Each structure stands twice: as C-alpha cells, then as structure tokens.
Amino acid sequence: MEDTAVEEAEVSGAAEFAPALVAAHPQGHSVAVAVGAELRVFDLKTGSAVSLSDDAGGSSHSDAIRAICFSxxxxxxxxxxxxxxxxxxxxxxWRCIRTTTSEKRVSSVAISKDEHYVTFADKFGVVWLVPLGEDGGEQVSTIEKPMSILGHYCSIITSMKFSPDGRFIATADRDSKIRVTLFPKNPLKGAHEIQSFCLGHTHFVSCIAFTHISGGQSFLLSGGGDSTVRLWDYINGCLLDTFQVRDKMGELLEPNETDDSNLAIADICPSSDGLLVAVAIQGFNGAVLLTCDLIGKKLSFLKLITMEKSYIPTSLASSSSNELLWTVMGASNMPNQAASQLLTRLRIIPHFEKDLLSSSDNSPAVLEDSEVPHGEKLLLALQGSLDTAKQEEVLASVLAALKVSMHKMLVKKHYSEERREQRKRGRNDKKIKS
Structure with missing residues (x-):
C-alpha cells in the first residue's frame, strides 16, 4: 500500500471511527450498549433504564468506549x-467498584471465569491484568496498578476471550495472528506458557468467540478482514473449517461492493447451544446465520437475515435464557459529530437457538419496535431517541463510514520516514508517572 494513500486515510477522520457495541447478560437480566463515551444499560427484569453510580471515586468515561463485556x-x-x-x-x-488507568488506549477487555481478575489489552499489544480479589472486587479501590502478563508486541489486539473452562485466554491481533495462552493459577507472575497459535487468516482478525455443546469440547471461532469465518481446535492450533463470506455475498451485492473493505467480518456471536453462529459483515444490511456442527467440525451456510438498507450491525450479542440475538448499529468520533448525535439503532432477532435449524422460512423475523421486550422504554434507553427522522439523518452518515471504517482502523499502516518522525513528535501517549 502506498504511504500517501494510508496517510490520507489516517487524517480523514474516519480512522478514529468508534463503532457502537452491545453486550447481553448471560442469564438475560440486562443488556448494555456503548456508543462514544456513553454506557447505556437496561434492566430486563424490572423493565427500566439503569442509573450508573461510581463508588470508586474515578471519573466517568470521557472518550470512546472500545470494549465491553459481562463476566x-x-x-x-x-x-x-x-x-x-x-x-x-x-x-x-450497577455501581463501579474499580477504576484502573492504562498507559495507552485500550482495545479489548475480558473478565476471568472465576471473576478474580480483569484483563485488558492496549494499543501497543500488551495484555494487562488487575486482581479483583476472591470477593469479585467487592472492596472498593480507586486505582489498582495493572501487571503485564503477555503481549503481541507492536500489534493491536483486536479481541480477547477466556475459554469456557477458564483455563485459557485467547488473543487476536491486526497482523492475522491468534494466540492461545494457558491462564496460570497465579497470573500475577505472568502468563508465559503458550498453548498454541491459530494461524490461517490472511488479513487482520477482527473478532473471536468460544463455542461449545453443553458438556462437550469447546472450539474457537474467528472472523477477519479476509472475509472468512474460521473454526479452530484451539488446543492444538488446528484449523478445522473455513466459511468464505465472499462466495455467498457475491450473489447479493453489487460487483463494486464485494471488495475486502465491504466484506470484512465485523462481529461473530455463537448461540448458547453451540449450533448456530451469527455473523455481522462490514457492508451487509443484516446478518448471516451459519450452522456449527461441532461433532462433524463443519461450518455451513443456513440463512440470511436481511434488514433495512440503512442498517448495518456493528456489534452482536446473545444470552442463554431468552434466545434473543441483539444487534446494534451506531458510531462515534465521526467528523463534525456533536454529542447530541450519539444515536444507535437496535434490531433484535428472536429464537436464536436450534429452532431456527428446523424452520423452512428463508427470511427469519426481526422484531418490530413494538415487539421488543419492554417496547419504547427499552428503545429510548438504549437508542437515545425515538425520533425516526432524526435517526435517519444521523445514521445516514454512519452508514457511509461503516463500509470503509474497519480497514482504516485495523489495516497495518506504513509511513515514510519523514511522516514517522512527525508522528513521534506528536504522540500524546507518554507513560503516566507513578
């Protein structure tokens, strides 16, 4: 790639694009949406928006939230x-019990299975760990100095997940690598034992997720900028199957829309029973459903869920109890975007379980606004507005950026020597003095 092309992409503004994120409570108790610096939570049990409180004495988020997760x-x-x-x-x-400051911007976050540790990855490719204690961090602390435990040095870590049994931590980066590391009993001394590398993607890895059948072996799923979803035996680092998105989407998109920048995988979400995988694609207005045969170790196309042309999901989430697939569209850090324009749009797909496998309908239903749990109360809390006209105006600009944003964020940039020196002089990520 030419230096000038990359530099133009960097300064255009869209390189700082921050997609809206969604996360669902494992038991379906709540759902959270992050857009820009705003964290919006809705309690599905009480049917009301949640007021967040911060007992840790720290400040609220002041810049784009890049990662969210439930334990x-x-x-x-x-x-x-x-x-x-x-x-x-x-x-x-919903009170904040721990605030930790990173030396650099954070790209991913995860909580250990036993809930004793939170790990986060910074933009330099280092994974840091903060102990929460055996009480899950009940004792309030303002600042806890993080410890580095592993790293993909000089490569941005794009996704990080703990395995279902808590024994491993998987990390993926923009240089197409997936590393699976044994999570030690005492991680404060570092996580030095690498279990495997899952190598096969030819472009950045944008997302990873573990999946398993109840009581059975677990596997790793990954998606990336090479337009593929891959199934891995992560214990041995073996690629089991690859689903090529371009082969299916080429039938639906215009020829000029089938390049890598439109077909990068934005997110993947397996169902709780391990039989389905939902896939969000950078330039597709909807989601692709794959069947995941963990016995036959095979990924197969099942159905397309097509939504309105103006809706391209940026994040997916599901929970085991209510069989809903949550999708969100939105963005922050857009050129000339005001704080009042931090709108998102939600679309919810029901029956995200084995029932879809037996359905003969090629157009699975997407819940209408009036059919979503708790209706307008939920939409107002998580979307930010019910004004459809206002949403269309704001999200139209988001739609244009979505089709090119991921490559601008994750493709590895190359600079001329002169430009490299200019960037060094302008850096604002100096280490915080202890």
Whole structure:
C-alpha cells in the first residue's frame, strides 16, 4: 500500500471511527450498549433504564468506549476505551467498584471465569491484568496498578476471550495472528506458557468467540478482514473449517461492493447451544446465520437475515435464557459529530437457538419496535431517541463510514520516514508517572 494513500486515510477522520457495541447478560437480566463515551444499560427484569453510580471515586468515561463485556456469571461488567480507563461494575447495583488507568488506549477487555481478575489489552499489544480479589472486587479501590502478563508486541489486539473452562485466554491481533495462552493459577507472575497459535487468516482478525455443546469440547471461532469465518481446535492450533463470506455475498451485492473493505467480518456471536453462529459483515444490511456442527467440525451456510438498507450491525450479542440475538448499529468520533448525535439503532432477532435449524422460512423475523421486550422504554434507553427522522439523518452518515471504517482502523499502516518522525513528535501517549 502506498504511504500517501494510508496517510490520507489516517487524517480523514474516519480512522478514529468508534463503532457502537452491545453486550447481553448471560442469564438475560440486562443488556448494555456503548456508543462514544456513553454506557447505556437496561434492566430486563424490572423493565427500566439503569442509573450508573461510581463508588470508586474515578471519573466517568470521557472518550470512546472500545470494549465491553459481562463476566461468565453476569455478576461483573467491564468497560474500557480511548480515555485509558478500565472500569469494573457490579451488575446487581450497577455501581463501579474499580477504576484502573492504562498507559495507552485500550482495545479489548475480558473478565476471568472465576471473576478474580480483569484483563485488558492496549494499543501497543500488551495484555494487562488487575486482581479483583476472591470477593469479585467487592472492596472498593480507586486505582489498582495493572501487571503485564503477555503481549503481541507492536500489534493491536483486536479481541480477547477466556475459554469456557477458564483455563485459557485467547488473543487476536491486526497482523492475522491468534494466540492461545494457558491462564496460570497465579497470573500475577505472568502468563508465559503458550498453548498454541491459530494461524490461517490472511488479513487482520477482527473478532473471536468460544463455542461449545453443553458438556462437550469447546472450539474457537474467528472472523477477519479476509472475509472468512474460521473454526479452530484451539488446543492444538488446528484449523478445522473455513466459511468464505465472499462466495455467498457475491450473489447479493453489487460487483463494486464485494471488495475486502465491504466484506470484512465485523462481529461473530455463537448461540448458547453451540449450533448456530451469527455473523455481522462490514457492508451487509443484516446478518448471516451459519450452522456449527461441532461433532462433524463443519461450518455451513443456513440463512440470511436481511434488514433495512440503512442498517448495518456493528456489534452482536446473545444470552442463554431468552434466545434473543441483539444487534446494534451506531458510531462515534465521526467528523463534525456533536454529542447530541450519539444515536444507535437496535434490531433484535428472536429464537436464536436450534429452532431456527428446523424452520423452512428463508427470511427469519426481526422484531418490530413494538415487539421488543419492554417496547419504547427499552428503545429510548438504549437508542437515545425515538425520533425516526432524526435517526435517519444521523445514521445516514454512519452508514457511509461503516463500509470503509474497519480497514482504516485495523489495516497495518506504513509511513515514510519523514511522516514517522512527525508522528513521534506528536504522540500524546507518554507513560503516566507513578
């Protein structure tokens, strides 16, 4: 790639694009949406929006949130992003119990299965760990100095997940690598034992997720800028199957829309029973459903869920209890975007379980606004507005950026020597003095 082309992409503004994110409580108790610096949570049990409180004495997020996640039981929730803050929340009260400051911007976050640790990755490719204690961090602490435990040095970590049994932590980066590391009993001494590398993607890896059949072996799923979804035996680092998105989407999109920048995988989400995988694609207005045969170790196309032309999901989430697939569209850090324009749009797909496998309908239903749980109350809390006209105006600009944003964020940039020196002089990520 030419230096000038990359530099133009960088300064255009869209390179700082921050997609809206969605996360669902494992037992379906709540759903959270992050857009820009805003964290919006809706309690599905009480049917009301959640008011967040911060007992850790730190500040709220002041810049784009880049990563959110629930813990395995749903007792904890973590958020992190460009303001270099990592915040841990207790979901029974939605109060922040821990605020940690990173030296660099944060790209991914995860909570260990036992809920004793939160890990986060920075833009330099280092994974840091903060202990929460055996009580899940109940004792409030303002600042806890993180410890580095592993790294993909000089490569941005795009996704990080703990395995279902908690024994491994998987990390993916923009240089097409997936590393599976044994998570030690005492991670404060570092996580030095690499279990495997899952190598096969030919472009950046944008997302990873573990999947398993109840009581059975677990596997790793990944999606990336090479327009593929891959199934891995992560214990041995073996590629089991590859689904090529371009082969299917070429039938639906215009010829000029089938390049890599439109067909990069934005997110993947397996169903709780391990039989389905939902895939969000950078330039597609909807989602692709794949069947995941973990016995035959095979990924196969099942159905397309097509939504309105103006809706391209940026994030997916599901929970085991209500069989809903949550999708969100939205963005922040757009050129000339005001804080009042931080709108998102939600679309919810029901019956995201084995029932879809037996359905003969090629157009699975997407819930209408009037059919979503708790109706307008939920939409107002998570979308930010019910004004359809206003949404269309704001999200139209988001739609244009979505089709090129991921490559501008994740493709590895190359600079001339002169440009490299200019960037060094303008850096604002100096280490925080302890």
């Amino acid at each position: 395995a039981t749903g007792a904890l929730f973590a958020s992190a992003g460009d303001d270099k803050l990592v915040k841990v929340w207790k979901t029974d009260s």
